[in-house]
Amino acid sequence: MKFFSSQIWGLLGLYCLLFLLSACVGGSQDTLVVLPGGEKLILKDSETANAVTASEPPSLDWTKASDAESTWVMEHLMDGLVRFNLADENLSLMPALATDWRHEDAGKVWIFHLRKGVQWTDGVEFKGQQIVDAWKRLLNPRTGANAANYLYPLKNAEKFNQQKIKDFSQVGVSLLDDYTLRVELEEPMAFFPMLLTHHTTFPTRLDVIAKHGDMWTEPQNIVTLGSYKLIYWHHDSRLIIARNENYWGKKPKIKNVVFYMIEKSSTALRMFDRGRVDFIKDIPSVEVNRLKSRPEFHSRPGLRLYYYGFKVKKPPFNNVWARRAFAHAIDKEELVKVLGGGQYPMNSWIPYGLFAHNNQTGLEFSVEKAKEALVKAGYGGEKPFPKVVLGFNTEEKHQRVAENIQAQIKKNLGISIELKNEEWKTYLNGLKSDSVYNIYRLGWVADYADPHNFMEILASYSTNNRTGWKDSRFDEMVKKGVAETDPDKRQSIYENAEKYLLREQVPAIPILTDVNQVLVSQRLKGFHGNSLDLYLFQDMELSP
Amino acid sequence: MKIFSVALFWVNIIFGLSLVFCDLSLMYVPRVLLWSFWILFSGSVFYGILRQQLLGFFFKRVGASIIVIAIIASMTFLLLRFLPGGPFDEEKALPPIVKANIEKKYGLDQPLWKQYFNYMGGLLRGHLGYSYKYEGREVSAIIRDSFPVSFKLGFYALVLSFFIGIPLGLFAASRYGTRLDSGAMILAISGISLPSFLVAPILIYIFSFGWPLDIFAPSLYQWLLQNNLLLPPALWHSPAHYILPVVTLGIRPAAFIARLTRASVLDVIQADFVRTARSKGLSEKVVLYHHVLRNSLVPVLTYVGPLTAGILSGSFVVEVIFAIPGIAKYFVQSVFNRDYPLILALTILFSIMLILANLLVDILYKVVDPRMEVS
Numbered sequence: 001m002k003f004f005s006s007q008i009w010g011l012l013g014l015y016c017l018l019f020l021l022s023a024c025v026g027g028s029q030d031t032l033v034v035l036p037g038g039e040k041l042i043l044k045d046s047e048t049a050n051a052v053t054a055s056e057p058p059s060l061d062w063t064k065a066s067d068a069e070s071t072w073v074m075e076h077l078m079d080g081l082v083r084f085n086l087a088d089e090n091l092s093l094m095p096a097l098a099t100d101w102r103h104e105d106a107g108k109v110w111i112f113h114l115r116k117g118v119q120w121t122d123g124v125e126f127k128g129q130q131i132v133d134a135w136k137r138l139l140n141p142r143t144g145a146n147a148a149n150y151l152y153p154l155k156n157a158e159k160f161n162q163q164k165i166k167d168f169s170q171v172g173v174s175l176l177d178d179y180t181l182r183v184e185l186e187e188p189m190a191f192f193p194m195l196l197t198h199h200t201t202f203p204t205r206l207d208v209i210a211k212h213g214d215m216w217t218e219p220q221n222i223v224t225l226g227s228y229k230l231i232y233w234h235h236d237s238r239l240i241i242a243r244n245e246n247y248w249g250k251k252p253k254i255k256n257v258v259f260y261m262i263e264k265s266s267t268a269l270r271m272f273d274r275g276r277v278d279f280i281k282d283i284p285s286v287e288v289n290r291l292k293s294r295p296e297f298h299s300r301p302g303l304r305l306y307y308y309g310f311k312v313k314k315p316p317f318n319n320v321w322a323r324r325a326f327a328h329a330i331d332k333e334e335l336v337k338v339l340g341g342g343q344y345p346m347n348s349w350i351p352y353g354l355f356a357h358n359n360q361t362g363l364e365f366s367v368e369k370a371k372e373a374l375v376k377a378g379y380g381g382e383k384p385f386p387k388v389v390l391g392f393n394t395e396e397k398h399q400r401v402a403e404n405i406q407a408q409i410k411k412n413l414g415i416s417i418e419l420k421n422e423e424w425k426t427y428l429n430g431l432k433s434d435s436v437y438n439i440y441r442l443g444w445v446a447d448y449a450d451p452h453n454f455m456e457i458l459a460s461y462s463t464n465n466r467t468g469w470k471d472s473r474f475d476e477m478v479k480k481g482v483a484e485t486d487p488d489k490r491q492s493i494y495e496n497a498e499k500y501l502l503r504e505q506v507p508a509i510p511i512l513t514d515v516n517q518v519l520v521s522q523r524l525k526g527f528h529g530n531s532l533d534l535y536l537f538q539d540m541e542l543s544p
Numbered sequence: 545m546k547i548f549s550v551a552l553f554w555v556n557i558i559f560g561l562s563l564v565f566c567d568l569s570l571m572y573v574p575r576v577l578l579w580s581f582w583i584l585f586s587g588s589v590f591y592g593i594l595r596q597q598l599l600g601f602f603f604k605r606v607g608a609s610i611i612v613i614a615i616i617a618s619m620t621f622l623l624l625r626f627l628p629g630g631p632f633d634e635e636k637a638l639p640p641i642v643k644a645n646i647e648k649k650y651g652l653d654q655p656l657w658k659q660y661f662n663y664m665g666g667l668l669r670g671h672l673g674y675s676y677k678y679e680g681r682e683v684s685a686i687i688r689d690s691f692p693v694s695f696k697l698g699f700y701a702l703v704l705s706f707f708i709g710i711p712l713g714l715f716a717a718s719r720y721g722t723r724l725d726s727g728a729m730i731l732a733i734s735g736i737s738l739p740s741f742l743v744a745p746i747l748i749y750i751f752s753f754g755w756p757l758d759i760f761a762p763s764l765y766q767w768l769l770q771n772n773l774l775l776p777p778a779l780w781h782s783p784a785h786y787i788l789p790v791v792t793l794g795i796r797p798a799a800f801i802a803r804l805t806r807a808s809v810l811d812v813i814q815a816d817f818v819r820t821a822r823s824k825g826l827s828e829k830v831v832l833y834h835h836v837l838r839n840s841l842v843p844v845l846t847y848v849g850p851l852t853a854g855i856l857s858g859s860f861v862v863e864v865i866f867a868i869p870g871i872a873k874y875f876v877q878s879v880f881n882r883d884y885p886l887i888l889a890l891t892i893l894f895s896i897m898l899i900l901a902n903l904l905v906d907i908l909y910k911v912v913d914p915r916m917e918v919s
Contacts, residue, residue, distance in 0.1 A: 217680070
């Protein structure tokens with residue numbers, strides 16, 4: 001009896017101690033932070049939205065950064081020439097730092113009129129030269145920017161990046177006056193302004209970068225011109241942005257936004273459940289079913305593609321009939337049902353939400369047709385199908401997709417597939433060779449909302465085409481799609497190209513599209529979902 | 545006595561380190577006071593060491609350590625290049641020109657031997673290079689920001705594990721064979737076998753979500769919630785945030801120490817000198833605390849060396865579950881990212897900590913058992 005009671009007392013004691021300790025620091029939810037200058041700032045709970053990013057933004061240098069976390073923060077801090085209207089289903093373009101634009105020479109030359117009276121956070125006025133400076137920095141090989149190829153459509157840009165041309169004045173960007181920018185492209189490009197929604201093309205202040213070097217993105221140094229400004233950045237922990245009171249456009253209603261860096265999605269969910277954060281983007285897939293019915297849960301398909309590519313240089317998939325057989329033999333409806341994470345089955349290369357999307361494009365699921373195609377490929381009967389290795393990077397979801405497809409192929413075609421998963425970089429390295437895998441998994445998330453971004457993946461010149469499939473007819477179609485300015489004609493070009501790709505050549509099979517799922521607390525009003533997975537707090541407000 | 549001053553020397557170093565890295569002002573003692581105390585302390589320790597000429601021993605160990613670290617750095621440098629895949633391989637593959645530009649920026653276009661000498665040269669000048677993943681951030685800055693957090697977390701967990709482990713082990717041994725003994729050991733075994741990814745959510749559900757109070761005593765639960773008396777489920781901003789991760793991290797070593805202490809005490813308690821002490825008519829308390837405990841700490845100390853290095857350099861699981869901005873996640877992520885400079889720096893850092901911890905243990909051996917030779 002004595003033993004029992006001492007245990008209880010011990011536990012009770014521990015309880016009391018922990019609660020007492022927390023009581024010392026409890027009280028209001030308002031947070032106090034010490035800014036880099038030493039100034040103390042109290043973030044009132046009623047004026048502060050709390051969001052979660054999955055990791056520390058690797059860089060806030062918008063010319064160089066190229067990842068989702070950095071983008072989310074930078075889109076609050078900066079403006080480009082144009083921006084997407086995120087409230088519009090079709091993601092139309094809106095003026096930002098450019099007030100209007102027009103094209104000449106069938107889309108080969110673009111003229112942008114820039115906004116006057118815009119101030120950076122240090123009071124300096126925005127001028128066209130800052131755009132030219134930014135683009136020069138992006139293309140300068142010494143910068144080593146990941147997304148330098150983003151501006152390769154500009155005349156001579158690729159050559160400058162390669163240092164075949166040393167003189168930047170030969171690159172197709174110039175100023176007609178302080179507020180008029182003239183851009184000349186290598187080839188006509190109907191959707192060129194859309195590229196300028198990306199933060200790598202935003203203006204920069206070379207004087208700020210020269211003064212602070214690599215440290216220029218720290219809160220005490222950074223100079224921006226967006227609706228928010230960076231006031232605090234504790235690496236790996238949290239980052240705080242505050243309303244820019246001198247913003248040229250509509251001022252945000254939420255005064256402060258805190259981004260907490262929480263890697264584990266289940267931890268983020270706990271913080272949300274305890275009311276400590278208002279917005280999370282990354283939801284553990286096992287929790288989706290439980291959360292689905294809650295009013296805070298929002299979900300919609302993103303501009304994403306999850307596909308399986310064939311290595312076409314080696315047998316058996318050098319034979320187009322073998323590829324078609326596999327494409328016919330996969331039931332994607334069943335697959336997404338098994339996954340249960342809200343994904344959509346995909347039977348087109350261009351995802352939901354883009355104008356040329358048609359989910360009937362690819363080869364339909366049909367066991368008979370699959371078997372016929374297999375016979376036409378010369379297999380079945382006496383000639384057994386060679387060993388097939390399906391590769392994917394180690395992750396639970398990819399494992400489940402691969403296992404399901406392995407089972408389907410076994411059932412529908414009687415072919416055994418060997419699954420091979422590797423750690424991410426090892427996997428990417430293996431994809432460089434044609435002999436490691438026969439089929440591989442990869443994905444794509446849109447950089448901008450245009451079908452070209454997806455069609456280009458499998459062009460013969462693309463570094464993202466890991467199939468080994470090179471087809472000049474398809475390249476021609478992609479090129480035609482870029483130049484066409486008439487929307488209807490463009491749509492039919494892409495529809496034809498897609499049919500050619502997915503029905504005739506089949507170098508890859510689209511599998512599914514992932515959904516953008518977010519949890520938004522009830523006190524955050526004005527949330528609008530969009531397929532780009534980009535949510536801006538300047539569009540939202542806090543209810544008291 | 546000599547060895548005592550060496551021990552003092554290390555206590556002093558650790559004290560200094562904790563002043564730099566841990567926010568000891570938490571204890572509501574002004575920092576200035578702590579620092580002046582440390583300076584006084586250092587002065588007297590150095591004076592003592594100089595008087596007893598133990599510095600030679602110290603420098604011999606340091607010299608050997610530098611060689612070991614140089615070998616480790618070279619091996620890691622080479623082994624990394626055998627890893628398939630490079631730092632700039634991404635799902636969205638970079639065009640060759642862009643990739644070449646980036647590699648040139650980081651000097652990766654040079655022959656391997658040149659890169660090696662560049663790196664080692666930099667290391668000599670205290671230059672750890674730039675991270676490949678965290679554009680423009682120096683590796684030393686990453687370590688400076690994240691290591692103190694892990695150190696602090698580990699330091700508290702270590703203290704906690706000693707304060708729980710040794711008394712618990714001693715208690716169990718002194719009640720050998722009784723139900724209290726088995727109770728304590730069941731506790732210890734569960735502490736060892738429960739992984740932190742299980743302990744953490746359980747602690748969070750109890751102390752942060754108020755389970756099971758939210759079901760059985762909703763009004764009390766509401767009161768706790770309104771007065772903000774429940775612990776935060778994650779993050780690392782205030783002492784309230786420290787409690788759950790420190791407990792999670794401390795449980796396992798505490799249990800291990802308890803078991804080691806118990807076994808060792810039981811061993812020593814049968815020794816002749818204990819019988820002598822008892823027959824002299826000393827009280828059980830004096831025998832236990834004065835004669836037995838000190839002599840039974842040797843096996844515990846053997847475990848403490850690697851434990852200290854391991855726990856102070858952070859725990860991946862605990863840091864990820866509680867979203868703590870510590871260094872442990874870099875140990876894992878830097879390898880996945882093939883962030884060569886960061887991996888190298890972390891390997892070196894961990895080696896230094898391991899060497900220091902083992903040195904500390906060697907000296908402590910001598911303190912608890914003067915018959916031992918310090919080599």
